Amino acid sequence: MIKFLNLAIGGILGTVSRYVLGGLVYRSFGTGFPYGTLAVNLLGCFVIGFLAAMAEKKFILGTDVRTFWMIGFCGAFTTFSTLIFETDGLIRDGQIARASINIVLSVVFGFILFRIGAYIAEVI
Numbered sequence: 426m427i428k429f430l431n432l433a434i435g436g437i438l439g440t441v442s443r444y445v446l447g448g449l450v451y452r453s454f455g456t457g458f459p460y461g462t463l464a465v466n467l468l469g470c471f472v473i474g475f476l477a478a479m480a481e482k483k484f485i486l487g488t489d490v491r492t493f494w495m496i497g498f499c500g501a502f503t504t505f506s507t508l509i510f511e512t513d514g515l516i517r518d519g520q521i522a523r524a525s526i527n528i529v530l531s532v533v534f535g536f537i538l539f540r541i542g543a544y545i546a547e548v549i
Contacts, residue, residue: 472506
């Protein structure tokens, strides 16, 4: 039960933080480029990298704290940070080809499927 509470509260805070930060960045830099999303994704990568090192290298973060911040908060703040975290795990395990495939499949096929979904929605 505590795990789900950590996920839910972390997720709520991550979602709200994404909305607020993205909005601030867009108001500051305009909407001609996805600056807000870029800022959220880059900050999310920094945060999950910091937390991963604190958990794995320093052994400072317990399971509940990792669930709250890494899965709940970062997962809702940006799934891009999770993609990078998992790809880094593949690289650290010496699986460079799998890491590359993960990035290519996620970005390229994610975009293709986005366009297919949009097309289907337009024609129905």
